[in-house]
Amino acid sequence: MCLTLGVDFGAYWATTLLKVMVVLGLIPAGAIILGYVFLLKMMSHMQSRLGPMEAGPHGSLQLVADGLKFIQKEDIFPERSDRFVFAAAPIVVLLSTFLLYIVIPAGPRLIIEDLDTGIFFALAVSSLSVLGILMAGWASANKYSLIGALRAAGQLIAYELPLVLAVVGVVIQAGTMSLQGIVMAQADGEIFGVGIIGNPFLLTQFIGFALFLVAAQAELTQAPFDMPVAESELVAGYMTEYTGFRFLFFFMGEFGTAFAFSAIGATLFLGGWYVPGVHGTLADVLGPLVLGAKIMLVAFFIFWFRFSYPRLREDQLQAFAWKFLIPLSLLNIAVTGVLKVAF
Amino acid sequence: MTVTTDWQKSAYIAGQAADARVNVELETEGMTLNLGPQHPATHGTLRIVVRLDGEQVVWAEPICGYMHRGYEKLCEVRTYPQVTTLINRIDWLGHFANEVPFILAAERLMGIEAPPRAQWIRTLFFEMARIANVSLFLGDMGIQLGAITPVFYAFRDREYVLNLMEAATGGRFHPNFDRLGGLKDDLPRGWVDECHGVMARVVSFCQEMEDLLMGNRIFQTRTRGIGVIPAAVGLEYGLSGANIRASGVDWDLRRDEDSPLAWKHCDWKVWTHPDGDSYARYWVRLQETRESARIITQLLDGLPSGSIQAKVPRIIKVPPGEAWCHTENPLGEMGYYVVSQGGRGPFRVKIRSASFNNISIVPWLLRGVYVPDVITILASLYFILGDIDR
Amino acid sequence: MPPIPGLLKGLGVTFRTMLKPAVTVQYPHVKEAPPTRARGVIALKEENCTVCMLCARECPDWCIYIEGYKDKAPPRREGGKPRTVQKLDRFDIDYSLCMYCGICVEVCPFDALFWSPEFEYSEVKIADLLHDKSKLGEWMETVPEPPALERGAEAKKGAKK
Numbered sequence: 001m002c003l004t005l006g007v008d009f010g011a012y013w014a015t016t017l018l019k020v021m022v023v024l025g026l027i028p029a030g031a032i033i034l035g036y037v038f039l040l041k042m043m044s045h046m047q048s049r050l051g052p053m054e055a056g057p058h059g060s061l062q063l064v065a066d067g068l069k070f071i072q073k074e075d076i077f078p079e080r081s082d083r084f085v086f087a088a089a090p091i092v093v094l095l096s097t098f099l100l101y102i103v104i105p106a107g108p109r110l111i112i113e114d115l116d117t118g119i120f121f122a123l124a125v126s127s128l129s130v131l132g133i134l135m136a137g138w139a140s141a142n143k144y145s146l147i148g149a150l151r152a153a154g155q156l157i158a159y160e161l162p163l164v165l166a167v168v169g170v171v172i173q174a175g176t177m178s179l180q181g182i183v184m185a186q187a188d189g190e191i192f193g194v195g196i197i198g199n200p201f202l203l204t205q206f207i208g209f210a211l212f213l214v215a216a217q218a219e220l221t222q223a224p225f226d227m228p229v230a231e232s233e234l235v236a237g238y239m240t241e242y243t244g245f246r247f248l249f250f251f252m253g254e255f256g257t258a259f260a261f262s263a264i265g266a267t268l269f270l271g272g273w274y275v276p277g278v279h280g281t282l283a284d285v286l287g288p289l290v291l292g293a294k295i296m297l298v299a300f301f302i303f304w305f306r307f308s309y310p311r312l313r314e315d316q317l318q319a320f321a322w323k324f325l326i327p328l329s330l331l332n333i334a335v336t337g338v339l340k341v342a343f
Numbered sequence: 344m345t346v347t348t349d350w351q352k353s354a355y356i357a358g359q360a361a362d363a364r365v366n367v368e369l370e371t372e373g374m375t376l377n378l379g380p381q382h383p384a385t386h387g388t389l390r391i392v393v394r395l396d397g398e399q400v401v402w403a404e405p406i407c408g409y410m411h412r413g414y415e416k417l418c419e420v421r422t423y424p425q426v427t428t429l430i431n432r433i434d435w436l437g438h439f440a441n442e443v444p445f446i447l448a449a450e451r452l453m454g455i456e457a458p459p460r461a462q463w464i465r466t467l468f469f470e471m472a473r474i475a476n477v478s479l480f481l482g483d484m485g486i487q488l489g490a491i492t493p494v495f496y497a498f499r500d501r502e503y504v505l506n507l508m509e510a511a512t513g514g515r516f517h518p519n520f521d522r523l524g525g526l527k528d529d530l531p532r533g534w535v536d537e538c539h540g541v542m543a544r545v546v547s548f549c550q551e552m553e554d555l556l557m558g559n560r561i562f563q564t565r566t567r568g569i570g571v572i573p574a575a576v577g578l579e580y581g582l583s584g585a586n587i588r589a590s591g592v593d594w595d596l597r598r599d600e601d602s603p604l605a606w607k608h609c610d611w612k613v614w615t616h617p618d619g620d621s622y623a624r625y626w627v628r629l630q631e632t633r634e635s636a637r638i639i640t641q642l643l644d645g646l647p648s649g650s651i652q653a654k655v656p657r658i659i660k661v662p663p664g665e666a667w668c669h670t671e672n673p674l675g676e677m678g679y680y681v682v683s684q685g686g687r688g689p690f691r692v693k694i695r696s697a698s699f700n701n702i703s704i705v706p707w708l709l710r711g712v713y714v715p716d717v718i719t720i721l722a723s724l725y726f727i728l729g730d731i732d733r
Numbered sequence: 734m735p736p737i738p739g740l741l742k743g744l745g746v747t748f749r750t751m752l753k754p755a756v757t758v759q760y761p762h763v764k765e766a767p768p769t770r771a772r773g774v775i776a777l778k779e780e781n782c783t784v785c786m787l788c789a790r791e792c793p794d795w796c797i798y799i800e801g802y803k804d805k806a807p808p809r810r811e812g813g814k815p816r817t818v819q820k821l822d823r824f825d826i827d828y829s830l831c832m833y834c835g836i837c838v839e840v841c842p843f844d845a846l847f848w849s850p851e852f853e854y855s856e857v858k859i860a861d862l863l864h865d866k867s868k869l870g871e872w873m874e875t876v877p878e879p880p881a882l883e884r885g886a887e888a889k890k891g892a893k894k
């Protein structure tokens with residue numbers, strides 16, 4: 001990446017350090033932006049209220065203040081907990097979020113690492129968070145946390161499948177698993193011979209998009225699939241025993257993953273950083289902004305469902321995944337495959 | 344350690360006992376779960392102990408009394424106006440409705456009747472208490488099931504009703520407005536028109552709840568068929584109010600009891616539902632809220648003019664006797680059995696509150712139910728702790 | 734009932750609410766005026782009080798503390814003997830106990846107690862919630878006129894709040 005930009009930073013380690021810094025900065029930035037716009041403001045206006053208004057203009061610094069508050073809290077370990085696993089669990093969750101950002105393109109040359117198996121890598125890495133959740137539930141030495149973690153694991157594993165199968169339709173249509181390649185396929189594609197706006201896969205893969213949104217909702221444990229977290233009906237789920245900055249890691253992991261999944265959804269179905277008529281260096285500058293706008297759109301849908309729907313019971317959501325979503329996604333793949341060969 | 348002190352010995356034994364408890368509790372069979380008394384799902388300090396087998400409830404028992412304030416004892420040592428002030432606080436959401444049966448019982452003992460305008464305005468406030476109480480339920484059921492938005496709409500539209508109460512009585516939550524022989528004061532100017540506007544809002548709020556929650560497939564999956572109460576069982580346990588009407592029993596004290604209040608002057612309907620599950624209880628309460636708005640609109644249009652208070656002596660002394668009076672409160676049937684021995688205050692008051700009988704069905708109802716459904720059922724029965732414990 | 738239209742209607746409700754302005758009143762930057770009859774604080778008109786102790790007796794919480802003394806007032810007519818009147822030494826209302834029920838205001842036969850909709854008098858120390866005679870007299874400035882009654886109401890003779 002740096003050589004094509006014409007600047008020689010020198011050693012391999014310098015470029016790697018730069019990439020790490022970018023991602024480490026992106027995670028809290030993405031989490032704060034999503035958290036502020038959707039959780040604080042959009043949710044408030046949907047509920048006929050204003051949300052935080054005191055910290056910063058219109059409450060924009062509220063999450064920063066919350067972050068500082070969490071950092072200065074006491075670091076508590078439950079007495080019987082497995083200390084190493086307890087401390088490692090939020091880091092595992094955050095790690096899976098971190099690895100997701102590596103393959104997301106923000107411009108024709110703005111990608112941390114353009115892997116050939118881009119989307120496959122992203123989905124594989126996002127499943128690491130299940131490990132982190134199980135570790136958190138076990139290490140808390142709290143039977144209710146354990147139940148919450150087991151439910152979360154069951155849910156996340158069940159909804160991995162529709163997520164993956166929904167993406168397969170896009171991969172068939174694009175012909176490549178690399179995310180940059182998928183964006184290019186949408187940019188260069190044509191709709192019935194008209195090539196002005198390219199060919200966003202939303203038009204042909206609308207079922208895939210709907211499946212992706214639903215499965216992403218479940219992967220993020222947002223309502224209507226938030227049974228693991230809304231154990232606060234009974235107790236508080238796998239995150240019960242976490243305080244201070246460890247809880248902050250979970251929170252950043254959740255919103256960072258939401259940001260990343262929205263970015264992946266925007267890339268797969270809405271065309272990513274591509275906007276018609278913009279190429280070259282201008283695309284490198286405008287690309288992140290365009291991607292940001294598309295991320296906001298996808299995240300809007302995710303959070304809109306979260307605030308409007310009650311939650312499904314555990315067995316109901318398993319039935320929904322296995323008996324409805326997976327057959328639908330298999331049907332989607334079959335139809336896409338047939339149409340791809342035919343046209 | 345070489346020498347163990349007594350303290351160290353007892354600490355060791357306590358540690359072993361704690362370990363033993365944890366080991367027992369880690370068995371999934373017969374795991375005991377303690378809901379409350381501090382809990383977001385119970386409306387106040389109610390403790391429900393359930394024994395689980397995996398995910399299913401095997402045995403449940405509600406333990407109430409954490410909020411017992413000794414109302415019946417308090418009533419023995421207070422005068423009638425003071426008792427009226429206190430009983431506002433039994434069911435704190437349906438404020439005015441708590442005062443009415445007590446005042447009616449005392450008026451029956453005294454042999455006086457309030458003038459028609461007072462009776463109509465009493466009915467008006469009674470129905471407004473019903474709207475204030477039940478609209479909270481409509482939103483609250485949503486949040487117990489995970490929908491975080493409807494409860495804000497409920498609080499927002501309830502504010503208008505509470506503002507009306509404040510404009511007329513001076514208190515949002517505790518109007519303290521009923522007096523022996525009538526009401527404390529008349530309505531301020533412009534109140535009737537404002538009330539019409541608020542009732543239109545209440546009806547549109549009910550429509551919003553219907554669109555947002557009742558029409559929602561997820562809500563229906565979570566509530567249909569959950570917590571079915573057959574009519575016979577409900578009657579045996581003494582259920583009342585919307586809980587029993589949702590099981591198909593057509594019984595409403597506003598229509599079936601001959602009370603001096605003004606319900607017989609209005610054209611209204613009693614809503615029942617044959618299913619008896621949680622969805623039916625929600626449905627019945629939604630229809631009742633709309634019906635209350637209709638009743639209020641009719642009452643406003645037909646309000647008779649006249650005085651607001653009958654002639655009563657300044658120092659109220661109720662002649663000796665006993666009287667029982669019950670009304671259809673928002674939570675169910677509430678009744679007062681007032682025993683007077685001629686003093687300035689009642690000799691003994693027995694308060695029959697609706698929620699106490701409503702939760703008596705909980706042990707029967709929660710058997711064989713999944714843990715998330717426990718929350719759904721408790722939310723749909725809708726009890727207020729002040730009403731249970733008094 | 735088919736599932737999808739119901740689900741979409743719910744989304745429509747939240748979306749429409751998002752577009753309408755929020756109903757929040759940002760207290761303390763913006764303050765809403767409470768209604769005229771709102772029971773905020775009790776004010777004392779000292780010259781009307783005859784220390785009859787009815788309010789202290791009727792209060793359910795016994796939060797009114799009254800002490801009085803006898804004084805001589807000038808006779809009504811020339812040549813008569815001086816009258817004995819009761820005057821207030823101490824009249825405290827303890828707002829940490831007060832239930833805001835209004836029984837004291839109602840039973841006062843001499844119109845010495847009034848309701849005022851003022852509510853912003855919270856204190857840091859709970860002892861400061863005991864309002865003495867002078868403070869209760871200050872609240873008299875905030876007592877509004879009683880609102881006009883609705884049509885159809887009978888005007889009370891010698892109306893009291």
